[in-house]
Amino acid sequence: MNEALTDPVLLSFITGLLISTYIMLIGKGKNTTKLLISSLAFAGVGIISSTYTYIIHNKMVVQGTTAFCSSEGIVQCGSVIGDPTWNNLFGIPWGVFGIISFAALIFLSLSLYLDRHAKWAENFLNYSWWAALGGLPFVALLVVIELTQVEDAPHICPFCTVAHLSLIGYVLAIYYLKENKNSGNWSEQR
Amino acid sequence: MARRRKTLAPKGRDDDVRWIAGFALGSILTVIMILVVIIAPPATIGPSEGELAPDFSADSYSGANWINFKLSDTFDYEWNEGEQGEWILIQFIDTDCPYCWSEGETMSDLHAQWSNDVEFITIAVELSINGHDSNQQEIEAFRDKTNYGTNDNDGSGCNSGRDNCANRPGAAHNWNYVEATSAMMKDWEVTGTPFLAILQPDGYVAWNQYENTGESIEDAMQRIVGGT
Numbered sequence: 001m002n003e004a005l006t007d008p009v010l011l012s013f014i015t016g017l018l019i020s021t022y023i024m025l026i027g028k029g030k031n032t033t034k035l036l037i038s039s040l041a042f043a044g045v046g047i048i049s050s051t052y053t054y055i056i057h058n059k060m061v062v063q064g065t066t067a068f069c070s071s072e073g074i075v076q077c078g079s080v081i082g083d084p085t086w087n088n089l090f091g092i093p094w095g096v097f098g099i100i101s102f103a104a105l106i107f108l109s110l111s112l113y114l115d116r117h118a119k120w121a122e123n124f125l126n127y128s129w130w131a132a133l134g135g136l137p138f139v140a141l142l143v144v145i146e147l148t149q150v151e152d153a154p155h156i157c158p159f160c161t162v163a164h165l166s167l168i169g170y171v172l173a174i175y176y177l178k179e180n181k182n183s184g185n186w187s188e189q190r
Numbered sequence: 191m192a193r194r195r196k197t198l199a200p201k202g203r204d205d206d207v208r209w210i211a212g213f214a215l216g217s218i219l220t221v222i223m224i225l226v227v228i229i230a231p232p233a234t235i236g237p238s239e240g241e242l243a244p245d246f247s248a249d250s251y252s253g254a255n256w257i258n259f260k261l262s263d264t265f266d267y268e269w270n271e272g273e274q275g276e277w278i279l280i281q282f283i284d285t286d287c288p289y290c291w292s293e294g295e296t297m298s299d300l301h302a303q304w305s306n307d308v309e310f311i312t313i314a315v316e317l318s319i320n321g322h323d324s325n326q327q328e329i330e331a332f333r334d335k336t337n338y339g340t341n342d343n344d345g346s347g348c349n350s351g352r353d354n355c356a357n358r359p360g361a362a363h364n365w366n367y368v369e370a371t372s373a374m375m376k377d378w379e380v381t382g383t384p385f386l387a388i389l390q391p392d393g394y395v396a397w398n399q400y401e402n403t404g405e406s407i408e409d410a411m412q413r414i415v416g417g418t
Contacts, residue, residue: 051222058230061242064267084245084262085371099222103215110211118202151247151258187200 005075005158009052009068013162016045020169028176032186036113039128039173043105046166050098053159057081057093069159080157083150094142098163101135105170112177116186125177132171139164237378237387239395243280244377250368251330259368264309265393275391277308277415282370282378282385284315285332286322290384291349291358294332298360300411307415308388310365315375315383321350329369331355335362388414 020041027034052068059066060082071078081087081095089097108128112121143164147154180186226232233242243261250259269275281297283290301310312333316324331338332348338355339347348355378385379400386407388397397410405413 047218047222051226055226055230058226058232061235061245061262062230062233062267064262064265082262083247084260085247085373091377099219103219106218107208107211107215110214111208114207114210115203117200118207120208121202151260 007069007158010158010162013045013049013052013159016041016048017162017165017169020045020166020173024169024173024176029179029183030185032116032177032180033113035173035177035180036109036116039109039170039177040106040113042166042169042173043102043109046163046170047099047102047106049159049162049166050095050102052095053077053081053157053163054093054095054099056159057087057095060087069157074154075156075158077155077157077159079152079155080146080150080160086145086150094160097138101131102163102166104131122181125174125181128174129171129178132167132174135167136171139167237380237395237398239398239401241395243278243387243389243393243395244374245393246368246371246374246377248368248371248374249326250366251326251333252366253334253364256326256369259366261311262393264311266391267393269391271390273391277391277396278389278393279304279308279310279411280378280387280389281310281312282315282375282380282383283312283332284317284322284383285324285328285348285355286319286350287317287383288349291353293384294358294363295360296407297363300407301363301365302361304411304415308411310363311368312363312365313368313370313374315370315380317383321345326369328355329367332358333363333367 020038023034023041024038027038056066056068056077059068060078065071065078069077069081071082087093105128108124108131111118112124112128115121142160146157146160234240235242235244237244245260245262247258247260249256264276264278266275279300281293283293297310297312300308314324314329314332316322328338328348330336332355335356335358339351339353341347341352341354341357343352345351347353348358374380378387386399387395388410390396396414399407402410
């Protein structure tokens with residue numbers, strides 16, 4: 001098995017994604033609180049994995065290599081995060097974009113979790129939905145880049161993929177939250 | 191008659207929890223920033239002296255064919271000041287720029303003197319000037335001093351189309367010629383050609399032509415690299 005896939009840090013991220021997914025599935029259609037927790041969990045995994053990719057990026061730039069991620073094989077991040085042409089947008093590393101984006105999503109979800117009946121709650125739910133949807137084209141772009149554009153493509157950067165899956169999970173959680181809102185299940189007791 | 195009680199919609203909290211969410215998020219971001227600074231502080235990247243040179247990955251011609259070239263692959267990250275190591279001379283040119291045309295000889299002389307201690311890299315850009323159109327064949331001809339264009343000032347060839355590339359001053363160059371991407375001039379803040387910079391073996395900029403207008407490249411090489 002590719003050594004990158006047995007990385008303990010990666011396995012803990014995958015565990016985080018699985019737990020978030022489980023909470024989302026048991027909350028789907030009935031429990032708004034669990035769905036809000038699930039959205040927070042997805043965004044939490046997203047911000048931590050983005051931070052991790054940013055740390056790898058800085059290590060690659062300054063040291064040329066890092067023990068934090070493999071640079072061999074198809075599943076690796078050295079050739080993706082270490083590619084000077086594609087590892088940034090307008091000079092800003094993708095990890096920083098991830099941190100900022102997931103921070104915004106955490107703010108929205110946490111506000112909803114703390115007071116889902118506030119006057120602004122419906123707006124915040126819509127902001128979460130549109131903000132998360134707006135991130136999906138960037139996820140698609142980054143997947144295309146790692147599969148076709150980076151040196152010796154295709155490659156799959158596992159920690160980047162965790163961040164991508166976190167966003168997709170977040171979109172699903174918010175979708176189910178909107179369903180709850182529309183079907184009158186918004187106010188269930190915690 | 192029994193009075194019906196109207197069902198009240200759930201009401202939000204009296205305090206604005208968005209402040210609490212904001213403070214919580216601020217704390218999370220602070221922890222993230224501290225972690226990043228401790229584990230892997232970001233480097234200052236740029237063309238100024240003391241900064242880590244902007245990396246690039248682009249097509250490069252080494253005399254045989256065009257292959258991908260990544261600047262950071264030439265860096266020796268283990269290098270420490272005072273140790274032996276291979277320095278890097280970066281030259282930005284436009285094959286149609288008259289100053290680059292004449293600097294071809296200077297580069298040949300520098301290479302003859304310092305090729306054992308310095309890796310030479312020439313980056314060929316295409317300035318947005320009429321008559322400065324370039325392509326890989328022209329870059330190859332400029333580097334190798336081979337037949338390309340005429341000496342009739344008809345727009346074909348090197349030196350603004352005034353000369354056949356085979357007549358470039360100096361010897362044929364035997365180091366990598368990189369075809370610049372549009373981002374490279376911006377990253378390196380190059381405003382015109384030729385432009386020269388000397389990098390330490392670990393990739394940090396040791397000398398930038400714009401910051402040393404009174405010092406020639408020969409003097410800079412002698413002062414910084416020395417040894418010959």
